[in-house]
Amino acid sequence: MPVAEFFAAGVNERAVGNSRIVQFGIAAFAALLSEIGCRDDVSDVAVEIDDDFDDGWPHHDYIFIATACDAAEVALWFAAVPPDVILPAGGRGPWVKARAIRLDEPNIAPRYRLWALRWYEDIDYEDVDEE
Secondary structure, eight states, rough: BBHHHSTTOOHHHHHHHHHHHHHHHHHHHHHHHHHHHHTTTEEEEEEEESOOOSSSSSEEEEEEEEEEEEEHEEEHTTSSSSSSEEOOOSSSSSSSSEEOOOOOOOOTTTTTEEEEOOOOOOOHHHHHHHH
């Protein structure tokens, strides 16, 4: 899913699921992803979403970045809100889990690689619900 579409009006802590992203700011995180997507060495940034819409908005599992850069360079882009893991996501073909919604394949430029970034869910939703 495109970054702008995922982070449209309605996205909330449940959709993000990570306290570091929430503290950084959901809008700031969306802006960071958009800025990364505009880099000359990035051909696409996409959000993998879970198909659980019970709370009104899907949860993201991975952020995919197609780039000419290696994982160490990609990690530097997220210095303010580092992902818990950056994994190579392989080449073209199936790139998401079967339970996730796949709207579009990422645009992977020639000689670019696809990285999967994940921020682990760590928000206690019972505390969020009580506020």
